[in-house]
Amino acid sequence: MKRKNKLSILQMAEMKRCGEKITWITAYDMPLACAAEKAGVDMILVGDSGGMVQLGYQTTNPVTMDEMILMAKSAKRGAPDTFLVGDMPQGSYEASNVLAVENALRFVKEAGCDAVKLEGGKRMVPRVKAIYDAGILVMGHIGLTPQSSAAFGGYRIQGKSVESFEANMEDALALQASGACAILVEAIPEEVSAVFARKLSIPILGIGAGKQVDGQLLIVHDVLGLYPSFRPTFAKCYIPLVIEQFSKHLGKSSDLTKLGRDTREDGISYLAELAITRYVEEVKELKYPSTEYRYPLSADILEMLKKSKYWNR
Numbered sequence: 580m581k582r583k584n585k586l587s588i589l590q591m592a593e594m595k596r597c598g599e600k601i602t603w604i605t606a607y608d609m610p611l612a613c614a615a616e617k618a619g620v621d622m623i624l625v626g627d628s629g630g631m632v633q634l635g636y637q638t639t640n641p642v643t644m645d646e647m648i649l650m651a652k653s654a655k656r657g658a659p660d661t662f663l664v665g666d667m668p669q670g671s672y673e674a675s676n677v678l679a680v681e682n683a684l685r686f687v688k689e690a691g692c693d694a695v696k697l698e699g700g701k702r703m704v705p706r707v708k709a710i711y712d713a714g715i716l717v718m719g720h721i722g723l724t725p726q727s728s729a730a731f732g733g734y735r736i737q738g739k740s741v742e743s744f745e746a747n748m749e750d751a752l753a754l755q756a757s758g759a760c761a762i763l764v765e766a767i768p769e770e771v772s773a774v775f776a777r778k779l780s781i782p783i784l785g786i787g788a789g790k791q792v793d794g795q796l797l798i799v800h801d802v803l804g805l806y807p808s809f810r811p812t813f814a815k816c817y818i819p820l821v822i823e824q825f826s827k828h829l830g831k832s833s834d835l836t837k838l839g840r841d842t843r844e845d846g847i848s849y850l851a852e853l854a855i856t857r858y859v860e861e862v863k864e865l866k867y868p869s870t871e872y873r874y875p876l877s878a879d880i881l882e883m884l885k886k887s888k889y890w891n892r
């Protein structure tokens with residue numbers, strides 16, 4: 580069910596404080612953003628993943644700022660009342676603070692985004708500060724950061740060694756101190772991301788980071804089974820879970836030709852709404868992500884991590 584009002588950062592902080600999970604999904608166009616808003620998600624991300632799942636590039640790196648703006652404008656038209664985050668693509672912020680602020684402003688002014696997100700930790704502190712100083716809400720993204728994954732040897736699970744855990748923790752603390760309003764952690768075992776959520780005062784959202792964070796993000800194409808190739812461990816397709824509900828709904832009508840005339844609840848957009856609604860419910864009820872959608876951590880590595888200076892302090 581649609582949210583009563585658009586999420587604010589004050590509400591986001593309150594949700595963290597009282598333990599209500601924040602629900603977040605990507606969308607890159609009007610129809611799926613509309614389905615996400617009707618399903619009542621707290622936030623929508625126009626991710627640079629749209630470069631792959633929507634535009635068909637092999638990685639997220641080729642997607643341009645103009646393509647991101649086009650996708651963000653379309654998503655905004657579908658979900659005018661949902662908190663919308665624009666994802667800064669590779670090349671739109673690394674070179675200078677001026678470039679970062681100019682492109683963050685494009686997301687806000689041209690596409691109507693409420694916040695932007697960028698990848699990287701300590702090394703992005705000047706950019707985060709500059710965007711924050713320009714009066715724009717900015718979120719960090721650590722753990723697996725696809726834009727710079729080559730530097731980490733490819734798409735690899737992060738936080739599984741003391742070195743990686745401590746580097747990510749220092750990144751998170753630096754982003755928080757620079758004005759980030761939330762941080763997304765990607766592909767990190769649950770035991771590790773739980774420490775981030777506990778230590779940081781801003782919301783820690785996870786994708787492939789287990790349950791013990793302040794909210795979840797999924798790619799809408801994974802939720803709907805729309806992307807024909809790669810599907811990561813944490814991706815859950817909700818269509819099999821709602822198909823019977825959809826079929827019963829259709830079955831209620833004695834004249835199927837009337838269904839699409841009286842309402843629009845007869846096709847893919849309604850099925851998408853049901854699937855995203857189920858995702859939202861599972862996150863709120865702490866059912867997603869169950870064990871099979873998490874990255875495991877061995878007992879030996881966990882013992883090693885527990886000795887880190889950041890684990891308990």
Ligand code: KIV
Pocket residue numbers: 605624625626627628629666720763765786796798
């Ligand atoms: O672009 C995106 O959707 C993202 C997620 C993969 C984390 O940044």
